Amino acid sequence: MTPVLAAYLGATALGAGALLRRAGRETPADRIGEREGRATIEAVPGVIWVSAASLGELRSVLPLIAGRDDVLVTTQTRTAADATRNAGLRHQFTPLDTPDATTRFLDTWSPRATVFVESEVPARMVRRLAEAGTPMALIGARPSRTRARAPKTMAGLLSHMGVITAASPTVATELKGLGLTVAAVEDLKAASVAPSPDAADLAAWQAALAGRKVWMAASTHEGEEEIALAAHGAQGTHGAHGAHGAQGAQGDDALLLLAPRHPERFAAVAALCPHATRSSKRERPQPETRVHLVDQMGALPLFYALSHTVFLGGSLVGRGGHNPYEPAQFGCHILTGPHIRNHQPGYEALPHHPVNSESMAKTVARLWDMEPPAAFAPREAAATKAALTALLG
Numbered sequence: 001m002t003p004v005l006a007a008y009l010g011a012t013a014l015g016a017g018a019l020l021r022r023a024g025r026e027t028p029a030d031r032i033g034e035r036e037g038r039a040t041i042e043a044v045p046g047v048i049w050v051s052a053a054s055l056g057e058l059r060s061v062l063p064l065i066a067g068r069d070d071v072l073v074t075t076q077t078r079t080a081a082d083a084t085r086n087a088g089l090r091h092q093f094t095p096l097d098t099p100d101a102t103t104r105f106l107d108t109w110s111p112r113a114t115v116f117v118e119s120e121v122p123a124r125m126v127r128r129l130a131e132a133g134t135p136m137a138l139i140g141a142r143p144s145r146t147r148a149r150a151p152k153t154m155a156g157l158l159s160h161m162g163v164i165t166a167a168s169p170t171v172a173t174e175l176k177g178l179g180l181t182v183a184a185v186e187d188l189k190a191a192s193v194a195p196s197p198d199a200a201d202l203a204a205w206q207a208a209l210a211g212r213k214v215w216m217a218a219s220t221h222e223g224e225e226e227i228a229l230a231a232h233g234a235q236g237t238h239g240a241h242g243a244h245g246a247q248g249a250q251g252d253d254a255l256l257l258l259a260p261r262h263p264e265r266f267a268a269v270a271a272l273c274p275h276a277t278r279s280s281k282r283e284r285p286q287p288e289t290r291v292h293l294v295d296q297m298g299a300l301p302l303f304y305a306l307s308h309t310v311f312l313g314g315s316l317v318g319r320g321g322h323n324p325y326e327p328a329q330f331g332c333h334i335l336t337g338p339h340i341r342n343h344q345p346g347y348e349a350l351p352h353h354p355v356n357s358e359s360m361a362k363t364v365a366r367l368w369d370m371e372p373p374a375a376f377a378p379r380e381a382a383a384t385k386a387a388l389t390a391l392l393g
Contacts, residue, residue: 004152005123012096019096023093035095047109048070050114116136118140138164139163139387143171165387167189209255212255218259219300220313225258232254232290232291259294273293308368311335316338324336338356
């Protein structure tokens, strides 16, 4: 056991209470027991356990598990929980990687195989599954700060995986450098089908926004909303258009759809644009509205369908960027900052426009006169599916 692993196991054992309190922010009160490994639905021992952190990871794996009745999906977020149930699959919130939660979960579900999707693997859980001889897979592996900081520890944990697939050649090379075997190199996000917005809702929004220039700043992080608002020309609360903000840099008929990544920041972002209409209040923009705040989870597909151009956040502030395939399926021009390591294969495969805080306004203005790109058609993750079939049957 490496010192890093020993420290992790000790910290998660001693800090179980604090970890549970933190998990409670994203878990409904009546389901917090699931984070402690307690089942809140009828348990079916012997399932294939698929562990996906959030909605993006879930959507990437859904094509591989759709229609199976022997699967349990665990996620950490409510939106992913809703999407799992909508797909007709069993769902529980992911158990904490603490001694008691791990034991309860494994005693209850006794998975016959486990699939971890993209993100970090829980060290204690992996060790327990390995002791039980449970087949494991890590699919769609992406860049990892933990692997970079503790390569020896991660190499030891990942050596228990019967199948590893990588999202890009760069990640595959890194994993092979740790002495691991990579079964396939394939970006699962390219196979994920974006949800279709409700037809009636989409038609009503299109009628409300007819003739307007609509662009979006999606999955933004702290510091990026101000940049998007400045590029739109709507950062002030006074000016040529009084209470509705300064004259728009994109034209008076332009509308910015602003969608922060994390719900806990909705209130802070609303304070930056106090005259914006808000999805959470079931408001639609009026002709004089310059900004609409998308402060509801799971609403992005509707607003991608309404947008001509989309800036994807997490890319100006060093978070590694976000998945470009989904807006590409709606035929949007895609803008991104320089920090896109988490989704490098997607950006290499799709047309996009690099921007920074100074160039965003000019780039958006230039794109108004350009036809949108052809919509991206998802492709089957055939290599990953074949590798998993060999492991899971």
